[in-house]
Amino acid sequence: MRRIILDVDTGNDDAVAIMMAGLHPEITLLGCTTVAGNLPVANTTENTLRVLHHIGRSDVPVFRGLASPFAPHPFPTPADFVSSATPVHQEELELLPSPVGVQPHTAVEWLVETLRNATEKITLVPVGPLTNIAAAVTLAPEIVDAVDEIVIMGGSASHGNETSQAEFNIFEDPVAAHVVVNAGFDRLTLVTLDATRKARVSAAQCRELEALGTPGATATAQILDYYIRGNSDKALGSAAVHDALCIAYLLDPSVIETARLHVGVDTVGFHTYGRTLIDLTGIGGTAPNASVALGADSAKFFDLLRSTLAA
Ligand code: BDR
Ligand code: CA
Numbered sequence: 001m002r003r004i005i006l007d008v009d010t011g012n013d014d015a016v017a018i019m020m021a022g023l024h025p026e027i028t029l030l031g032c033t034t035v036a037g038n039l040p041v042a043n044t045t046e047n048t049l050r051v052l053h054h055i056g057r058s059d060v061p062v063f064r065g066l067a068s069p070f071a072p073h074p075f076p077t078p079a080d081f082v083s084s085a086t087p088v089h090q091e092e093l094e095l096l097p098s099p100v101g102v103q104p105h106t107a108v109e110w111l112v113e114t115l116r117n118a119t120e121k122i123t124l125v126p127v128g129p130l131t132n133i134a135a136a137v138t139l140a141p142e143i144v145d146a147v148d149e150i151v152i153m154g155g156s157a158s159h160g161n162e163t164s165q166a167e168f169n170i171f172e173d174p175v176a177a178h179v180v181v182n183a184g185f186d187r188l189t190l191v192t193l194d195a196t197r198k199a200r201v202s203a204a205q206c207r208e209l210e211a212l213g214t215p216g217a218t219a220t221a222q223i224l225d226y227y228i229r230g231n232s233d234k235a236l237g238s239a240a241v242h243d244a245l246c247i248a249y250l251l252d253p254s255v256i257e258t259a260r261l262h263v264g265v266d267t268v269g270f271h272t273y274g275r276t277l278i279d280l281t282g283i284g285g286t287a288p289n290a291s292v293a294l295g296a297d298s299a300k301f302f303d304l305l306r307s308t309l310a311a
Helices: 013-022 041-054 107-116 131-139 141-146 168-172 175-180 203-210 216-232 240-251 298-308
Strands: 002-008 027-034 124-128 147-153 188-190 200-201 239-241 254-265 275-278 290-298
Touching: 002 240, 013 027, 013 041, 013 216, 013 240, 027 041, 027 107, 027 203, 027 239, 041 175, 041 298, 107 141, 124 131, 124 240, 124 254, 131 141, 131 147, 131 168, 131 175, 141 254, 175 188, 175 200, 175 290, 188 200, 188 240, 188 254, 188 298, 200 216, 200 298, 203 298, 216 275, 216 298, 240 298, 290 298
Parallel strands: 002 027, 002 124, 124 147, 147 188, 188 290
Antiparallel strands: 200 239, 254 275, 254 290
């Protein structure tokens, strides 16, 4: 049984990750913390509450997190940094509002208190910009000792998806990512775009999910139909469900291929701002500090998704 905290910027692929985590019997979802990223934090919070309500998990508390990056971008935005105009994530997911509201404590307060008081280890799964986690470990560095593993969706050892170099979650708050990577977590797993680009779901697979008829499967099909249409590679008729791969990994680690490597984050480069610096050959001579996912088994991923949503 994994006890996890999911930090999300919901976000269509985040929504699928929440449903997998909320529905799988081998995961105890202690709470969701929200952050600005795909959408402003008011939207990511509302979407998170809706998803949990839809799958009958309004008992999972939701804590609103930070509305802007840990460190503002230092550069005027060059053309290469401009995001796609077509929204990939729905501002408001087409699910009923939850009768349960957001919790009174902020995400960072709750993270610090929960990890300080933990009697069993907790797994942190941030799948948005790392703003909340960076703030929490800055306030209370000792909380890393309560974490058995941090599983981060972010970065790329090849090309980016926000700029030619940088992946969205890291690009949005590179200083936060730098703080988290260097915070002293025992086990840090970085699930990069090189892996998540293999965690694709097609329109045809959405029909398979729809046929399952459960609330989770039906909502996932609808949410991913929209996401596939909005994605920059929509011509493929499928889209990478990045964040859900982190949950699939918790259920079956063999769904990703990892290597022990050193990871840094570029927080100063103009053209490479927010790039994860993954030393693939070890030429830098610095000891590995992360397990980096560089590939994934597409069929296994979809099987885990389908079987979790079927229940
Ligand atoms: C990541 O960026 C966001 O748009 C997705 O939700 C995912 O967490 C992929 O780069
Ligand atoms: Ca996300």
